[in-house]
Amino acid sequence: MSLLLLSRIQFSLTIMFHYIYPPLSIGLGLIILIMESIYMLTKDPLYHRLTKFWVKIFGLTFAIGVATGIVMEFEFGTNWSTYSRYVGDVFGSALAAEGVFAFFLESGFLAILLFGWDKVRPIVHWFSALMVCLGAHFSAIWIVVANSWMQTPAGFHIVGTGMHARAEITDFRAMVFNPSSMERLAHVISGAWIAGVFLVLSISAYYLLKQKNIPFAKASMKVALILGIAASLAQMITGRIAAETVAKWQPTKLVAMEAHFPASAPGDFYPFGLVDEKNQRVIGPKIPGFLSYLMYGKWDAPVRGLESFKKEDLPPVAITFYAYHLMILLGIVMILLMGIGLILFSKGTLFETKWYLKLLVPAVLLPQLANQLGWTTAEVGRQPWIVYGLLRTSQGLSKAVQADAVLTSLIMFTLIYLLLFVLFIFLLDQKIKQGPGGIEAQEETQTHRAST
Amino acid sequence: MDLHLIWFILLGILLTGYAILDGFDLGVGALHLFSKTDQERRLMLNSIGPVWDGNEVWLVTGGGAMFAAFPDVYATLASGFYLAVYLLIFCLIFRAVAIEFRSKREGAAWRQSWDIAFCISSILSAFLFGVVIGNLIWGIPLGSDKEFQGTFFGLLHPYALLTGLTVVALCMMHGSIYVVMKTEGEFHDRARGWVKNCIIFFVIMYVILTMATLLYVPHMVANFQKYPVLFFIPVANLLLIANVPREIYHKRDFMAFLSSCGAIVVLMFLLGFGIFPNLVLSNPHPEFSLNIYQDSSSLKTLQIMLVIALIGMPVVLAYTLSIYWIFRGKVKLDDHSY
Numbered sequence: 001m002s003l004l005l006l007s008r009i010q011f012s013l014t015i016m017f018h019y020i021y022p023p024l025s026i027g028l029g030l031i032i033l034i035m036e037s038i039y040m041l042t043k044d045p046l047y048h049r050l051t052k053f054w055v056k057i058f059g060l061t062f063a064i065g066v067a068t069g070i071v072m073e074f075e076f077g078t079n080w081s082t083y084s085r086y087v088g089d090v091f092g093s094a095l096a097a098e099g100v101f102a103f104f105l106e107s108g109f110l111a112i113l114l115f116g117w118d119k120v121r122p123i124v125h126w127f128s129a130l131m132v133c134l135g136a137h138f139s140a141i142w143i144v145v146a147n148s149w150m151q152t153p154a155g156f157h158i159v160g161t162g163m164h165a166r167a168e169i170t171d172f173r174a175m176v177f178n179p180s181s182m183e184r185l186a187h188v189i190s191g192a193w194i195a196g197v198f199l200v201l202s203i204s205a206y207y208l209l210k211q212k213n214i215p216f217a218k219a220s221m222k223v224a225l226i227l228g229i230a231a232s233l234a235q236m237i238t239g240r241i242a243a244e245t246v247a248k249w250q251p252t253k254l255v256a257m258e259a260h261f262p263a264s265a266p267g268d269f270y271p272f273g274l275v276d277e278k279n280q281r282v283i284g285p286k287i288p289g290f291l292s293y294l295m296y297g298k299w300d301a302p303v304r305g306l307e308s309f310k311k312e313d314l315p316p317v318a319i320t321f322y323a324y325h326l327m328i329l330l331g332i333v334m335i336l337l338m339g340i341g342l343i344l345f346s347k348g349t350l351f352e353t354k355w356y357l358k359l360l361v362p363a364v365l366l367p368q369l370a371n372q373l374g375w376t377t378a379e380v381g382r383q384p385w386i387v388y389g390l391l392r393t394s395q396g397l398s399k400a401v402q403a404d405a406v407l408t409s410l411i412m413f414t415l416i417y418l419l420l421f422v423l424f425i426f427l428l429d430q431k432i433k434q435g436p437g438g439i440e441a442q443e444e445t446q447t448h449r450a451s452t
Numbered sequence: 453m454d455l456h457l458i459w460f461i462l463l464g465i466l467l468t469g470y471a472i473l474d475g476f477d478l479g480v481g482a483l484h485l486f487s488k489t490d491q492e493r494r495l496m497l498n499s500i501g502p503v504w505d506g507n508e509v510w511l512v513t514g515g516g517a518m519f520a521a522f523p524d525v526y527a528t529l530a531s532g533f534y535l536a537v538y539l540l541i542f543c544l545i546f547r548a549v550a551i552e553f554r555s556k557r558e559g560a561a562w563r564q565s566w567d568i569a570f571c572i573s574s575i576l577s578a579f580l581f582g583v584v585i586g587n588l589i590w591g592i593p594l595g596s597d598k599e600f601q602g603t604f605f606g607l608l609h610p611y612a613l614l615t616g617l618t619v620v621a622l623c624m625m626h627g628s629i630y631v632v633m634k635t636e637g638e639f640h641d642r643a644r645g646w647v648k649n650c651i652i653f654f655v656i657m658y659v660i661l662t663m664a665t666l667l668y669v670p671h672m673v674a675n676f677q678k679y680p681v682l683f684f685i686p687v688a689n690l691l692l693i694a695n696v697p698r699e700i701y702h703k704r705d706f707m708a709f710l711s712s713c714g715a716i717v718v719l720m721f722l723l724g725f726g727i728f729p730n731l732v733l734s735n736p737h738p739e740f741s742l743n744i745y746q747d748s749s750s751l752k753t754l755q756i757m758l759v760i761a762l763i764g765m766p767v768v769l770a771y772t773l774s775i776y777w778i779f780r781g782k783v784k785l786d787d788h789s790y
Contacts, residue, residue, distance in 0.1 A: 088523020
């Protein structure tokens with residue numbers, strides 16, 4: 001296999017595995033803050049137990065997020081060193097800000113959140129929850145800003161030519177607020193909230209079905225459901241805006257997302273279908289002209305299609321199309337689930353409706369899949385560029401690295417990440433089985449043990 | 453003072469912060485198997501429990517700052533040291549996993565396996581950091597295109613192995629003092645014995661390394677010949693290290709720890725001052741070395757980052773210190789412990 005292919009496989013593997021965890025940290029971070037705030041306001045010990053349990057789960061996802069995140073930071077340099085030289089000046093400020101404002105904040109205050117229950121006053125503990133939540137969100141800001149710059153570069157100029165060309169920053173504001181950064185950020189963050197929400201819903205539904213920790217599960221579910229409804233509506237709106245930005249700034253990505261082949265014709269919309277690249281068509285039900293309507297507000301407006309671009313400038317169409325459409329499908333399923341939950345809740349039967357609770361348990365996978373598919377759309381759709389319109393992915397590789405070295409590291413990653421994932425599931429399962437009651441029971445036996 | 457120099461110093465501060473902080477927790481890991489009972493091992497783990505991942509953030513930020521301020525240095529080093537970087541990262545991941553999982557089950561075999569994993573990955577991490585430092589001092593083969601031209605095994609020359617062992621010794625000394633500081637009772641008394649042995653180990657390595665540097669790496673001494681006053685720095689280093697057993701003897705464990713922190717600061721200064729104004733020395737073609745003036749980001753980026761650092765770092769330092777303050781004192785096992 002070629003160096004390019006191996007490096008891309010390794011990057012996909014490491015980033016996709018990493019991205020299981022940060023959304024959970026962001027979502028749970030907010031949920032914990034809400035729960036601890038309720039506790040601070042009402043002094044209801046139930047919410048104290050809620051906070052305590054979900055902080056333990058947060059600690060687990062954060063630990064694996066950090067471990068796999070260190071990999072990401074160095075992987076730009078190890079495998080994509082030409083790209084790193086090219087973008088270093090522009091990314092510099094974003095990355096520095098991430099380290100200083102996000103990572104330190106999150107990891108520092110997490111120590112208090114996890115280990116400081118008996119060491120600090122309640123208000124300091126609550127403040128730590130606020131800081132951890134902020135830190136998790138800050139890290140999303142800078143990462144999405146940097147990635148958005150790769151989608152829609154702005155605020156820079158190119159210095160040097162040929163091999164020595166690199167981007168240099170000219171306008172910090174324009175770089176941070178590049179055309180796609182804010183809407184993509186909103187989309188990513190609401191996606192992360194949904195990931196946290198569904199984890200809480202899934203575990204709570206499991207408890208309700210098992211008739212364990214009932215008051216705990218009911219309270220957790222209420223908090224998660226309210227946030228979930230807000231987040232899934234936000235997700236739909238931000239998704240729509242993000243797609244408009246893609247249409248405006250990344251035409252090759254948009255036509256791949258919609259698999260719109262004709263050079264110039266009104267765009268049809270396929271809710272789902274099969275891409276037939278050979279005959280340049282999509283097989284499936286279509287809404288004629290709806291793509292034109294979405295893009296230009298007119299049903300018959302011509303949309304510039306795949307045929308009008310040079311072949312070497314186009315991304316893989318099928319992957320982009322499937323990833324994008326599956327993501328939307330999953331999004332609709334999640335909105336429906338939230339809507340049903342709201343109806344059941346207002347009827348007062350939410351906690352007794354077995355079939356719904358049974359659906360919620362495996363539903364924890366839906367946002368995880370949707371988040372991965374969303375990023376697949378964004379990143380595969382950006383191909384063949386690593387920085388859209390400026391630098392091709394094939395030009396970004398490291399020159400000092402051979403394919404066999406990447407193969408070695410790829411094999412090691414596969415093994416270690418498998419181990420990590422098994423251990424993550426094992427520990428998560430253990431914590432869920434112990435439950436919030438388990439924590440207290442354990443506490444008692446340990447204080448007992450300590451006193452004897 | 454120009455921006456390039458400021459960022460050279462700031463990068464140095466971040467990496468020194470990392471060396472001091474992760475230095476002791478890697479050292480605790482390296483000493484882990486010397487503790488005997490399960491209780492002792494849990495005390496060792498929990499002495500670093502609330503802080504180890506915060507400590508690693510200094511590496512993440514140091515790496516970020518290098519990417520940001522000196523992209524070519526970051527790109528050359530990361531791709532040049534490819535396998536070494538990943539070996540190091542795998543060790544750090546293994547360590548994290550071992551800390552998290554060790555105490556989650558009761559079985560003796562389960563715990564013993566994770567204890568061994570924790571110890572070996574800690575030693576290997578420290579050793580690999582040392583190897584990287586050794587190569588920065590010795591110089592690595594670079595081409596005119598700033599790209600590394602050597603091989604992985606070429607990095608493992610005797611001088612680099614020597615710095616690797618010295619860093620392991622330094623971490624063990626630093627970590628042993630930390631254990632003394634955080635424990636009490638019979639275990640605490642035994643840990644005092646470790647400090648003595650670790651100091652002997654470190655001093656032997658340090659003397660050999662210094663002689664090897666003076667004999668075989670003349671370019672590291674060049675800057676000191678320009679500023680002879682600075683010869684007091686290596687002397688200060690010896691005094692700081694000599695002070696450790698004195699403070700331990702007088703049972704001022706915290707002062708001993710500060711002394712050891714001071715020694716690390718001085719060692720990092722020696723490293724930075726020795727290679728200045730280069731960041732990566734090219735050997736055998738010194739004209740291809742990467743230096744802080746030609747291989748940095750633009751002045752504008754350095755300026756924006758400086759603003760960010762000036763706003764952020766005092767806050768970071770303030771809460772890092774308060775967190776260490778909150779978790780001060782002897783470590784006790786409770787329900788939140790590993």
